[in-house]
Amino acid sequence: MTHAPELTSPVELCLPDGRLNPAAVGWTRRPLHTANLRGWGRVKRWEYWGVVTPDHIIGLVASSLDYAGVHGLYMLDRATGRETSIDVVVPLARGALFPPRSGEGEVSVRGGGLTIGISQRPDGSTLHASARGVRLDVEVPLPRGHESLGVVVPWSGTRFQYTVKDVGRPVHGTLVLRGRTYEVGGPDAFAVLDHGRGKWPYASTWNWAAGAAPGRAIQLGGKWTDGTGVTENALFVDSRLHKIGEELRWSYDRSDWLRPWRIGGERVDAQFHPFHEKVARTNLGIVGNETHQCFGHFTGWALTDDGTRTSLDGLVGWAEEARNRW
Numbered sequence: 001m002t003h004a005p006e007l008t009s010p011v012e013l014c015l016p017d018g019r020l021n022p023a024a025v026g027w028t029r030r031p032l033h034t035a036n037l038r039g040w041g042r043v044k045r046w047e048y049w050g051v052v053t054p055d056h057i058i059g060l061v062a063s064s065l066d067y068a069g070v071h072g073l074y075m076l077d078r079a080t081g082r083e084t085s086i087d088v089v090v091p092l093a094r095g096a097l098f099p100p101r102s103g104e105g106e107v108s109v110r111g112g113g114l115t116i117g118i119s120q121r122p123d124g125s126t127l128h129a130s131a132r133g134v135r136l137d138v139e140v141p142l143p144r145g146h147e148s149l150g151v152v153v154p155w156s157g158t159r160f161q162y163t164v165k166d167v168g169r170p171v172h173g174t175l176v177l178r179g180r181t182y183e184v185g186g187p188d189a190f191a192v193l194d195h196g197r198g199k200w201p202y203a204s205t206w207n208w209a210a211g212a213a214p215g216r217a218i219q220l221g222g223k224w225t226d227g228t229g230v231t232e233n234a235l236f237v238d239s240r241l242h243k244i245g246e247e248l249r250w251s252y253d254r255s256d257w258l259r260p261w262r263i264g265g266e267r268v269d270a271q272f273h274p275f276h277e278k279v280a281r282t283n284l285g286i287v288g289n290e291t292h293q294c295f296g297h298f299t300g301w302a303l304t305d306d307g308t309r310t311s312l313d314g315l316v317g318w319a320e321e322a323r324n325r326w
Helices: none
Strands: 043-052 056-064 068-077 083-091 105-111 114-121 124-131 134-141 149-154 160-169 172-177 180-184 190-199 203-213 216-222 233-237 240-244 249-251 261-264 268-283 288-303 309-311 316-325
Touching (some): 056 114, 068 105, 068 114, 068 134, 068 268, 190 203
Antiparallel strands (some): 105 114, 160 190, 288 309
């Protein structure tokens, strides 16, 4: 078990000299951190939005990794298994705009024919992405009382990460793909945010799983937080966050990613059953990434803060392993 404190007041991520602010370490139910990052050198900023509908799974990423902007738009047709992927690398992340607060301000990146714009307001976010043959325009409202998990992971005073994982947000809008327009929305459509700001070690590996269904959602992480005293695990029931403060056991077959995964601990016993594997690789010499992201369904259970067992059966989402040199 970990014992990170819950933070309830706004706080700056960094001290004036750019080191981690000790008062920023902990977790939140809504974004309270200002990522006042300074300098250059393994400073990472990103916004990832995943959108799940009965017809499609969509991934939208805008990122600045110092030496490059790595941006992408991904669509999976769930009926046919057909993937559409646009990936762009922009040297030195030229032209990338990222605000210091999650849920506030504008995100803007472009390059290689891909344009991504994210407008963040107190009542929600607007996501836009366009490239040849594809256009995404969706609204992601922020319901009153909706909670998300914010966590600061402290590897050291000079290496740290702030993340917001916001799972199960409502979403509506349109996806235009190869001349056909698809409506995005309904009770079985939802969006997930991964907001990241920090200064990373050169090599890292993480696990991430997220899934949702009406009234329930799960957020689970592993490897990258091990030994830090902080976890990014939570159960959401009717938009209320139930923090899971334990390092979980992840079991999966790296030779066959489509076999069932298992993620467990005292408060979680989750099985993940993939129906599709997405593989992403980036190799820019001394830096690179390999991610296996599987989409599928969850079964199992997790406990709320008062010990009530909540079924995870029927949640849809993903589980992934990412290995980075950056």
